[in-house]
Amino acid sequence: MSQNHPFEQEELMAYLDGELSTDRATAAVAHLERCPDCQRVAAVLREVSQDLMAWEVGSSSPRIEAGISSALEERGRESAGANAGKEIPVGISRVRRFTPWALGFAAICLVVFVWSVKSVGPNPGKPFNSVPSSVGEPMAERAPVNGRIYDRLQQFSKLQQAPEVQAPPMDSNGLPQGTGVHAQRSISVDGRPPTNSASPVRAEILMAGDSVVPPPGGPMIVRTAGVTLTTRDFDQARAGLDDILRRHRGYVGELNVNTPAGVGRTLTATLRVPADQLDATLAELRKLGRVEAESQSGQEVTAQYVDLEARLLNGRNTERRLIDVLQQRTGKLADVLAVETELSRVRGEIESMESQGKSLAKQVDFATLNATVNEDYKAQLQVVPPSTSTQFRNAAVDGYRSMVDGIVGVAVFLFSYGPSLLLWCAVLFFPVRFFWRKFRRVNPE
Amino acid sequence: MTSDEALMLEFQRGSREAFEELFARYREPLYGFFCRRLESRERAEDLAQETFLAVIRASSRYEPRALVRTYLYGIALNLVASERRTRVRNAVLVEGGSEVAANPDSDAALWVRRALERLDASEREILMLREYEQLSYSEIAQLLRIPVNTVRSRLFRARLALKIWLEPEKRTHGSGMAIDASARRREGEGLK
Numbered sequence: 001m002s003q004n005h006p007f008e009q010e011e012l013m014a015y016l017d018g019e020l021s022t023d024r025a026t027a028a029v030a031h032l033e034r035c036p037d038c039q040r041v042a043a044v045l046r047e048v049s050q051d052l053m054a055w056e057v058g059s060s061s062p063r064i065e066a067g068i069s070s071a072l073e074e075r076g077r078e079s080a081g082a083n084a085g086k087e088i089p090v091g092i093s094r095v096r097r098f099t100p101w102a103l104g105f106a107a108i109c110l111v112v113f114v115w116s117v118k119s120v121g122p123n124p125g126k127p128f129n130s131v132p133s134s135v136g137e138p139m140a141e142r143a144p145v146n147g148r149i150y151d152r153l154q155q156f157s158k159l160q161q162a163p164e165v166q167a168p169p170m171d172s173n174g175l176p177q178g179t180g181v182h183a184q185r186s187i188s189v190d191g192r193p194p195t196n197s198a199s200p201v202r203a204e205i206l207m208a209g210d211s212v213v214p215p216p217g218g219p220m221i222v223r224t225a226g227v228t229l230t231t232r233d234f235d236q237a238r239a240g241l242d243d244i245l246r247r248h249r250g251y252v253g254e255l256n257v258n259t260p261a262g263v264g265r266t267l268t269a270t271l272r273v274p275a276d277q278l279d280a281t282l283a284e285l286r287k288l289g290r291v292e293a294e295s296q297s298g299q300e301v302t303a304q305y306v307d308l309e310a311r312l313l314n315g316r317n318t319e320r321r322l323i324d325v326l327q328q329r330t331g332k333l334a335d336v337l338a339v340e341t342e343l344s345r346v347r348g349e350i351e352s353m354e355s356q357g358k359s360l361a362k363q364v365d366f367a368t369l370n371a372t373v374n375e376d377y378k379a380q381l382q383v384v385p386p387s388t389s390t391q392f393r394n395a396a397v398d399g400y401r402s403m404v405d406g407i408v409g410v411a412v413f414l415f416s417y418g419p420s421l422l423l424w425c426a427v428l429f430f431p432v433r434f435f436w437r438k439f440r441r442v443n444p445e
Numbered sequence: 446m447t448s449d450e451a452l453m454l455e456f457q458r459g460s461r462e463a464f465e466e467l468f469a470r471y472r473e474p475l476y477g478f479f480c481r482r483l484e485s486r487e488r489a490e491d492l493a494q495e496t497f498l499a500v501i502r503a504s505s506r507y508e509p510r511a512l513v514r515t516y517l518y519g520i521a522l523n524l525v526a527s528e529r530r531t532r533v534r535n536a537v538l539v540e541g542g543s544e545v546a547a548n549p550d551s552d553a554a555l556w557v558r559r560a561l562e563r564l565d566a567s568e569r570e571i572l573m574l575r576e577y578e579q580l581s582y583s584e585i586a587q588l589l590r591i592p593v594n595t596v597r598s599r600l601f602r603a604r605l606a607l608k609i610w611l612e613p614e615k616r617t618h619g620s621g622m623a624i625d626a627s628a629r630r631r632e633g634e635g636l637k
Contacts, residue, residue, distance in 0.1 A: 014582070019582050048607050048608050048611065051557065052557055052577070054551075055481065057476070057486075060472060060473060060489075061490060064490045068468060071497075071502075076459075076461070306520055306524075307523040311530070
């Protein structure tokens with residue numbers, strides 16, 4: 001900003017974007033009319049915006065609507081189920097959505113599943129180097145690709161449980177056969193870039209098949225509330241607090257009661273109550289006494305959860321691909337070890353993300369309520385003074401205590417500064433004596 | 446016209462028509478959002494659909510504390526970030542797994558796209574959110590969790606830099622995209 005240009009160029013840009021307040025915008029218009037430099041800057045900015053509009057992406061195809069309409073129907077059924085007091089699991093409601101088609105689809109899946117289980121079951125007569133057809137089969141029962149990989153897989157199977165994934169039977173090219181959920185799932189683990197061709201609906205099937213924390217039913221809010229009460233009957237308030245917690249299915253995270261002399265008692269508690277019971281719990285807590293302070297806050301963690309969910313899904317896909325690589329590809333021992341190391345890392349990440357998701361869900365499900373209950377203290381008038389003998393005795397005790405404290409203090413001072421004092425006395429003794437004698441000689445009287 | 450937030454609340458109460466209205470309003474903007482950030486149009490459609498599915502799943506607990514528009518683009522940004530992470534992993538794990546551009550862009554669009562790719566990632570995201578998604582400075586700041594002044598300064602820098610890459614006469618010279626730094630600096634000084 002200068003005398004000629006009362007506006008920064010960024011502010012000028014903000015005006016063009018409609019981001020300035022009315023008074024500043026009016027001033028900007030007036031300045032723009034008479035300042036050629038700013039007019040040039042404005043023209044440049046407008047030109048850039050116009051050039052950017054050259055990138056048009058066209059319209060989306062109708063297939064985007066397919067998954068949405070089915071999801072809306074499913075939501076309608078879920079809400080109807082919830083109104084009836086029943087929670088419909090996501091996986092079940094998804095199957096219901098397709099009704100007749102779902103039955104046929106499920107029948108095909110069942111046939112493929114039974115066939116694949118039979119084909120990968122324990123078979124003593126199976127050739128030693130045949131290719132395993134299921135990653136969900138216990139590692140120890142699985143035929144090895146070659147000796148080295150088999151040894152590694154056996155070691156690995158002792159450390160990790162086999163993933164809960166049933167892949168379809170493979171054809172001679174190592175590609176999955178069949179249709180349905182299993183076929184879709186196997187496509188995502190066959191080593192090709194799967195995510196670019198995977199539809200969201202298929203992603204949902206993958207999620208439903210895995211033992212993941214179920215997705216939330218809406219925006220996830222971590223709710224926190226605080227209330228400070230003052231009550232005349234502290235014991236009754238304490239009992240009421242326990243009763244309210246029991247009725248609203250909450251529990252005590254932490255509870256402290258202080259009973260200092262001369263002032264009222266104080267109860268400080270951190271309570272955890274189901275999020276949908278928070279308002280009711282607060283309303284009942286208010287009845288326990290006079291409300292001194294109250295607060296409520298909420299932190300939305302939906303985006304965090306969705307991101308976590310997406311990363312978890314990707315992690316699982318990566319895990320499946322790595323298992324597939326271990327099973328179907330032969331190679332150097334170093335390559336196998338590298339894949340196993342990567343697999344361990346990915347599994348560690350998955351477990352970490354699962355625990356984060358569970359923790360997040362728990363924080364959302366249970367709100368935190370910080371309650372403080374203060375007793376309305378009534379001071380007691382002390383009508384009986386202490387007796388004379390007691391006063392004498394207390395004075396004697398105080399005198400003795402003062403004497404001991406004084407002796408200890410002097411001793412501590414001597415121990416602390418005594419050596420230094422002795423040193424300085426020794427150093428200064430002879431010079432002082434010399435000057436003193438000299439002074440005496442000069443002034444004998 | 447009913448506001449997005451009112452529609453969302455109606456949808457929360459069970460109105461399917463409200464969601465269909467929201468879907469109609471944001472279907473193309475979200476598709477454009479993903480289309481301009483991903484190589485594949487099919488994948489852009491998938492992720493746009495996934496954004497709406499996330500909204501449907503989250504509708505019962507929606508609270509109108511933020512704009513629906515910001516809420517939608519927040520989900521979309523997360524999905525894009527996740528998609529990019531997946532692409533990087535696939536490129537590492539699968540040999541030759543690099544994604545081939547499948548967008549049949551026009552010459553002008555290609556020119557703009559390449560110019561945008563030259564920008565710093567943070568400046569590019571802000572510029573695209575402003576120009577294509579038409580978000581306000583405060584909405585962008587809220588989405589990217591940065592101060593509003595940072596949004597403004599980065600947006601200004603991005604526009605000035607893009608002016609160089611989009612310079613019309615360079616377009617006619619074929620390989621004129623390689624503008625040297627001195628020309629860029631001169632242009633920047635000239636504007637100031």
